[in-house]
Amino acid sequence: MSDAVISARNLELVFETNDGPVHALKDVNLGIGAGEFVSFIGPSGCGKTTFLRVVAALEEPTGGEVAVNGMSPDEARRARAYGYVFQAAGLYPWRTIAKNVRLPLEIMGYSGAEMADRVARMLDLVGLKGFEKKFPWQLSGGMQQRASIARALAFDAPILLMDEPFGALDEIVRDHLNEQLLQLWAKTGKTCLFVTHSIPEAVYLSTRIVVMSPRPGRIIDVIDSPLPRERPLDIRETPEFLEVAHRVREGLRAGHSYED
Amino acid sequence: MSWLTRSALPVAVVLAAIVALWYAGSVVMNISWEVDQAKRAGIEVGEPAPDGFTDTWFPRFSRVILNPDLVPGTMTQERPVLPTPGQVWHEIWNTSFGILADCEVETTEEGWELSSACGRFFTSKRSLVYHAGVTLSATLLGFGMGIVLGILIAVGITHNRAMDMSVMPWVIASQTIPILAVAPMIIVVLNAVGLQGLIPKAMISMYLSFFPVVVGMVKGLRSPDALQLDQMRTWNASRWQVFWKLRWPASMPFLFASMKVAIAISLVGAIVGELPTGARAGIGARLLVGDQFGDILKTWGALIFAAFMGAALVALVGLAQRIVLRRSGGASA
Structure with a gap:
């Protein structure tokens, strides 16, 4: 895949621990094209978060190759090629919502007018207009996570890496945010990498689903979704949706994810 | 009413108990x-038998x-053991x-004026407020220098490996010396080296x-967690930016907690600094x-005055803390 935004070849990462080496990633081969929405699903320890962190240059692989936009992950990080949304919103409690979204822009040295304009647009995009002057603790968990997505989008990186951004939220809020995330993806056309534990979430959001398995962390199956790009919430009751979900579950079972 | 019963009443009860x-x-x-005294005056007094007890509790x-008739006299002695x-x-x-109140009015040709020995209220050099002011200036200067020095050392420790491994034992050792x-x-x-008066006292406060x-x-400065530091890394922030945008604001609640302790011991330092010099002014x-x-009342007066001063200084730092932390979110304040 030559036009891949992200490509991994024979990627391997071994953590040296007190209990001996742990294979977090082994033989991972994957190419992700521009504008794709790829979900990574698997049980804890399957290396899905580690893969995202390698792409973000937060971890150094011990073998194989990764390229992001044709660069090494660290070059891509320096070029600010991606926005990263962590499991926790991680907003600064001493900054208002607007100033939290502004933070990466300040660091990247945008002009005052540009910052104000981008913050306003991003908050509008994630539906937080009117909450500019609120502090994080005055917002619900879902709203905080939306603010953190706005912050990751603010500098308009072409790639969005999301590590279980909705994992700590209840199902109703989660459905709502999934819907909004799809709309956002459609509007911005970004390449999204999304780590999740939830099969429905993965199937609902993705154009492609990567099923992973632990010990060693590896890819079991890569599923291209037949679902249309336009996806109302009730698409989750259609036979096509259930079939994809079934295949994901089969993949997880094949990877011994349901054992012990 | 609720303020009265919830705050004022308990405080008043405790205060009354202490005074009693x-x-x-x-x-x-x-x-x-x-x-x-009564014995010397030949008045019959009740003494616990047998005679010759040492003067214990x-x-x-x-x-x-x-x-019991001698009790009122215990509260008005000129040189009491405990005033x-x-x-x-x-x-x-x-x-x-x-x-x-000590001033005498002298009649002159123009009318009258206060005697020359008389001070102008509490700005008089005989006034405890004047002495407190002398101590306060050394306290505040030493406090300011102590904060600057403390922050510089802390920044060094958190940003330089060599300092991290070598400085802290010295800092702790410095405090074990009386x-x-x-x-x-x-x-x-x-x-x-020619430094007298305010600066040496302030140095002791700083110490x-x-x-x-x-x-x-x-x-x-080390309170930001791994996630916050990773976040900064994804934005390719410089060390300087990590410091000013994350570590520094994150450390504010810690700084204020430290400052409350620092201001109180800074006052102690200034007072101690006035002792060995035979200082002519100050608490x-x-x-x-x-x-x-042997003017026990003077000692106690200065002591209690210093205690109130210390409490007031700590309260002022607390006020500054509330203002600053309220302006920056206020969730944890």
Whole structure:
């Protein structure tokens, strides 16, 4: 895949621990094209978060190759090629919502007018207009996570890496945010990498689903979704949706994810 | 009403209990002198038998119980073992705001004026407020220097591996040396280079107050978690930006907690700094004079005044803390 935004070849990462080496990633081969929405699903320890962190240059692989936009992950990080949304919103409690979204822009040295304009647009995009002057603790968990997505989008990186951004939220809020995330993806056309534990979430959001398995962390199956790009919430009751979900579950079972 | 019962009442009850205990202590501590005086005047007094008890707690209690008519006298002695709260209060009042009471009015040709010995209220050099002001200036200067020094050392420790591994033991060791031993040396050394008065005292305050700032700020500057640091990395932030945008604001609650301790010991440092020099002004000088002349009331007046000053300073830092932390979110304040 030559036009891949992200490509991994024979990627391997071994953590040296007190209990001996742990294979977090082994033989991972994957190419992700521009504008794709790829979900990574698997049980804890399957290396899905580690893969995202390698792409973000937060971890150094011990073998194989990764390229992001044709660069090494660290070059891509320096070029600010991606926005990263962590499991926790991680907003600064001493900054208002607007100033939290502004933070990466300040660091990247945008002009005052540009910052104000981008913050306003991003908050509008994630539906937080009117909450500019609120502090994080005055917002619900879902709203905080939306603010953190706005912050990751603010500098308009072409790639969005999301590590279980909705994992700590209840199902109703989660459905709502999934819907909004799809709309956002459609509007911005970004390449999204999304780590999740939830099969429905993965199937609902993705154009492609990567099923992973632990010990060693590896890819079991890569599923291209037949679902249309336009996806109302009730698409989750259609036979096509259930079939994809079934295949994901089969993949997880094949990877011994349901054992012990 | 709820403020009255929830805050004012408990505080008043505790305060009343302390004052009552203090009065009781004064009576017990001062009774022996009253008994001796009465004996000398040939008045019959009740003494616990057998005679020849040493002057310990038990005979003192017995004397109070056996001679209730001598109790009022224990509260008005000129040189009591333990002055009563009322006596200390009068001493503070008379030597701070009541200076004018000592003044004599002299009639002159133009009419009248106050005698030359008379001070102008509490700005008089005889006033406790004047002495407190002298100590306060050294306290505040030393506090300021201590904060700056403490922050610099903490920044060094959190940003430099060599400092991280080597400085902290020295910082801790500096605090294990009794300040009473160090203070005269600092005064002498600084005097040799021509520094006298305010600066040496402030240096002693600094010596004490930088410590809690170092400890608090090292913890504060390291308080950002892995996620926040990873976040900064994804934005390709420089070390400088990580410091100003994350570590520094994250450490503010720690800084204020340290400052509350620092201001209180800074005052102690300034007072201690006034002792070995035979300082002519300051709370420490008043303590020394009171001690040397056996003027117990003067010592207690200065002591209690210093205590209130310390409480006021801590309260001021607390106020600054509330204002700053409220402006920056206020969730944790």
